[in-house]
Amino acid sequence: MHSGTADADDSGDRLIVALERMVRHVRESARSGGLSVAASAVLGRLGREGPLRLSELARAEGVSQPNMTQLVTRMERAGLVRRSADADDRRGVLVGVTPAGRDLFRERRAERALALESLVRELGEAEQRAVRVALPALARVIEETRVIEENRGG
Amino acid sequence: MHSGTADADDSGDRLIVALERMVRHVRESARSGGLSVAASAVLGRLGREGPLRLSELARAEGVSQPNMTQLVTRMERAGLVRRSADADDRRGVLVGVTPAGRDLFRERRAERALALESLVRELGEAEQRAVRVALPALARVIEETRVIEENRGG
DNA sequence: TATTGTTATACTCTATAACTATA
């Protein structure tokens, strides 16, 4: 941040590495049944919003259509979601969560939340307060940024 | 957020998803030359600590030895690091950063820091302060947690 | 012609198991 010829401002990069490690840590703490973060996000969305078009899912999750095709295929193979025809538009495919998918999602979500909490509990009180402000705020601007970029030529 | 029979405590999971997206976002904002977060972390460590054994690198970065072998191979192919024999122990391999690796690392690190900063600038002042406390704190406990788990049967 | 979805292909990151060479 101030002076230094060689390895000066490392902070941004360290934070990214740390966050990546954190995602990995929490991910690994909740994979007994093998539900990845990506799969969990899709199940959560389908659970909240009901069946969605594959293309809608891809856009909502910020990934490419082929990526979502593959993810849905893996999840379908695992019995977590179901594809069905869209009556209105026969090009389309509706993706819906199965009861098994919903159950597994709840289990894993709870495990993930516990893993995150056990990390946060290691912090001091002021740090904990900071985390509870910072993380949702970051989540918010990430979402906003993604939407803006999307409407600008994605 | 309070009560609710069905989808109660979503917060932990949403944060993880948001953090994953954030890592992806910052990663993508700095990939013109194709330097992944994992590669960046290795280059940074080698730059700070000098040449390291492959096994030390793997342990320090919290990944498996084959993983590090492959990462180093990719990086060597890209001219970013160099393998050399360890004179003391002929089983070992020392990995050192090349000048090109160091240069590229600095560029990408700066880009990554900018991407992170441009996210943080979208926040309110109190939120920004929270982020600057929360992220380093989280980075710290993640590192500690990893070390503890390692010494307990990894 | 444009949209939806899939297939083909490729790359990174990750792991475990089996192997080689050295200690």
Place this chain on the structure above:
DNA sequence: TATAGTTATAGAGTATAACAATA
């Protein structure tokens, strides 16, 4: 026998390009 490293194999997650079916 134990350690360092590699190779073999596998799978998730990601992308772009090319294609088929439908609108």
